[in-house]
Amino acid sequence: MRMSVQRLKELFFKGSLGLTIISVFLGFLVGALVLLVAGFNPVEAYWAILKGIFSKPKYMAYVIIYSTPLIITGLSVAFALRTGLFNIGAEGQYVVGAIVAATAGYFFHLPMGLHIIVCILLAAFAAALWGGIAGLIKAKFGVHEVISTIMLNWIAFYLSNWTITLKAFGKQGTGKSFIIQETARIDLFGQWKITEPGLEFIRSHPFLGDILKTPVNIGIIIAILLAILMWYTLNKTTLGYELRAVGYNPHAAEYGGINVKKSIITSMFISGGLAGTAGALQVMGVSHRIAKLAVMEGYGFDGIAVSLIGNNTGAGSVLGGMLFGALKYGGSKIQDAINAPTEVINIMVGTIILFIAMPSLIRLLLEFKKDK
Amino acid sequence: METLLGDLGFIIGTTLMYSTPLIFTALGGVITERSGVVNIGLEGMMYFGAFVGAAAAYFFQDPWVGFICAGLGGGLLGLIHAIACVSFSAEQIVSGIAINFLGPGAALFISRMLFDGATQTLSIPNKIPLPLNFLFGEGKMFASSGFMDLVFNRFATVYIAFFMVFLVWFVLYKTKIGMRVQAVGENPEAANTLGINVTKIRYGAVILSGFFAGLGGAALSIAVVSRFSNTLISGHGFIALAAMIFGKWKPQGALLACLLFGAAKGLEIFLGAKGVPVPGDILAMLPYILTIVILVGVVGKTTPPAAIGKIFNKGDH
Numbered sequence: 045m046r047m048s049v050q051r052l053k054e055l056f057f058k059g060s061l062g063l064t065i066i067s068v069f070l071g072f073l074v075g076a077l078v079l080l081v082a083g084f085n086p087v088e089a090y091w092a093i094l095k096g097i098f099s100k101p102k103y104m105a106y107v108i109i110y111s112t113p114l115i116i117t118g119l120s121v122a123f124a125l126r127t128g129l130f131n132i133g134a135e136g137q138y139v140v141g142a143i144v145a146a147t148a149g150y151f152f153h154l155p156m157g158l159h160i161i162v163c164i165l166l167a168a169f170a171a172a173l174w175g176g177i178a179g180l181i182k183a184k185f186g187v188h189e190v191i192s193t194i195m196l197n198w199i200a201f202y203l204s205n206w207t208i209t210l211k212a213f214g215k216q217g218t219g220k221s222f223i224i225q226e227t228a229r230i231d232l233f234g235q236w237k238i239t240e241p242g243l244e245f246i247r248s249h250p251f252l253g254d255i256l257k258t259p260v261n262i263g264i265i266i267a268i269l270l271a272i273l274m275w276y277t278l279n280k281t282t283l284g285y286e287l288r289a290v291g292y293n294p295h296a297a298e299y300g301g302i303n304v305k306k307s308i309i310t311s312m313f314i315s316g317g318l319a320g321t322a323g324a325l326q327v328m329g330v331s332h333r334i335a336k337l338a339v340m341e342g343y344g345f346d347g348i349a350v351s352l353i354g355n356n357t358g359a360g361s362v363l364g365g366m367l368f369g370a371l372k373y374g375g376s377k378i379q380d381a382i383n384a385p386t387e388v389i390n391i392m393v394g395t396i397i398l399f400i401a402m403p404s405l406i407r408l409l410l411e412f413k414k415d416k
Numbered sequence: 417m418e419t420l421l422g423d424l425g426f427i428i429g430t431t432l433m434y435s436t437p438l439i440f441t442a443l444g445g446v447i448t449e450r451s452g453v454v455n456i457g458l459e460g461m462m463y464f465g466a467f468v469g470a471a472a473a474y475f476f477q478d479p480w481v482g483f484i485c486a487g488l489g490g491g492l493l494g495l496i497h498a499i500a501c502v503s504f505s506a507e508q509i510v511s512g513i514a515i516n517f518l519g520p521g522a523a524l525f526i527s528r529m530l531f532d533g534a535t536q537t538l539s540i541p542n543k544i545p546l547p548l549n550f551l552f553g554e555g556k557m558f559a560s561s562g563f564m565d566l567v568f569n570r571f572a573t574v575y576i577a578f579f580m581v582f583l584v585w586f587v588l589y590k591t592k593i594g595m596r597v598q599a600v601g602e603n604p605e606a607a608n609t610l611g612i613n614v615t616k617i618r619y620g621a622v623i624l625s626g627f628f629a630g631l632g633g634a635a636l637s638i639a640v641v642s643r644f645s646n647t648l649i650s651g652h653g654f655i656a657l658a659a660m661i662f663g664k665w666k667p668q669g670a671l672l673a674c675l676l677f678g679a680a681k682g683l684e685i686f687l688g689a690k691g692v693p694v695p696g697d698i699l700a701m702l703p704y705i706l707t708i709v710i711l712v713g714v715v716g717k718t719t720p721p722a723a724i725g726k727i728f729n730k731g732d733h
Contacts, residue, residue: 078525082525132456181708181711187711187712190456191658191711192708192711194655194657196708197651197654198701198704199701199704199705202701203701205697206701209697338650339646339647339650339651345513348513349517352510352513379533383533385528385529387522387525388521390517390518390521390524390525391517391522393517394521395514395518397510397511397517398500398506398511398514398515398518401500401507401510402500402504402506404505404506408504
């Protein structure tokens, strides 16, 4: 028993779990201080966020809907980071996935089920190629993936806006693409919801009905399956072992007979595919189309935060994504509740990441406490 | 001939205007990375600077006060990055990502507090002046809207940016302090042995990079346009970062890269104004495609400062 407490302590103080928990705590603390300085009551603000997350089934459903793309872009970034690559390009890969899902969802006419699978696979494949470009030019020409993916993000951004201007794909002048076919949607009971019995059900079942009012979809299940798949691939397969070896020490991996260049391309390919799946699921489950982007939507950049909060693991990304999704959705409520700027959430997330970046500072704080 | 010259003047002029914010920010990137600290947070620093600049220009009714405040605002975020990276051995890219959440978060938070819940400032009363008009009177130096007027009668920030390129080049290559910065970026252990204070140099460089990024943001918010809004920066900081690498970590190289990006924007605006049926989105993509092509063909083999991103702990040596 004493041994296990010792081990827990070890994990908390030396490992990453304690670091993450303390960083999150400090993020909330700094958020509270910012609110206090700005003249708001932080307790009221956090209470409004909590109420905004948990007080209605509808809210909780929205948190899950908000979290789904963040979990998957988090997985995308985490997968690359575990293999030694920094995929800033999840943003663009997400956009490519969204474009392809919207196109395949609108133009193809396939039976229910098959259409969904075709859309997701095509979107993931296209985004994987998009990510793979960055991997390829790193492997072949030594161009750093951070730079190439920044460029690829913007190319994807303008590509998306361009497709909408095409007559066959977008309503002219509206800045929106046509709505995807019903067979390509992943909403739960999407069609039935608007029929008479469906509306009757929503009226007579307050709890489930409330949830059905949101664009609730099967995306979260896919997200969790992908997290498990990522864990399995990285930890239980030869491929995962090789990729991690390259991430840990490319020179040693090369010496050990691993093809480092091929690993870099493979890793960016898989990472891109994950981010593209996030974009596809968002189109198929929530927006049902793509629209003109004025600024980057930020799903990929948020994914970096999710991955870091989750210590670049599958399970961590699920939890990090839920935390971030909850903060994003709940945080939007404090504007109405106490008129405080919702951007305090960005400050909190930034602070959390800043502390996660400084394990030595956190250790110093812990040492200081122990000495006392 | 007359219109051709006029068109050319328009394109060059717009190119200069849109390059300027990038030049300031890319110079910031050069300074910090030459000292060995990666700064991916330029975007957040630029964003914050754009807001602080516009807000100060609005409240003090003076664009120059706004310009300086923008630099200080960016420098403040630079200080945070420096504390994390230099004093606490932070993972530099991760700290930069944090800055990219903090900068926009803080800008929009304060904007909502000061401007009645809006994520944009009110229009500033005076933009950064056009020095030729200021010195000689409007249309006195060159005929209005002639070639010379379109090219040379530009915001003061444009001239300052070009001067800064020279200044940073001069300091980096021709002065003792510049040599020290380079030494710290190439081999901090050796620099330390020679008695150079690595910590101090890196703190200075990182804070200065924030200062420059802040100026870059203001060059947009109080010169190109006359207010800050939440969509104003949207990626300019990342483009400046790319321009810096494109320019091989040199001030003069970064300048050329920024001019290239600016020219793409200038051409896009020109063709749009002329009603040329080239899709604007495709045109907007070109500089990024070109950058990748050039990186693959030429720049891929260049190497960044040797000690870039490496953590330096004095105690270890």
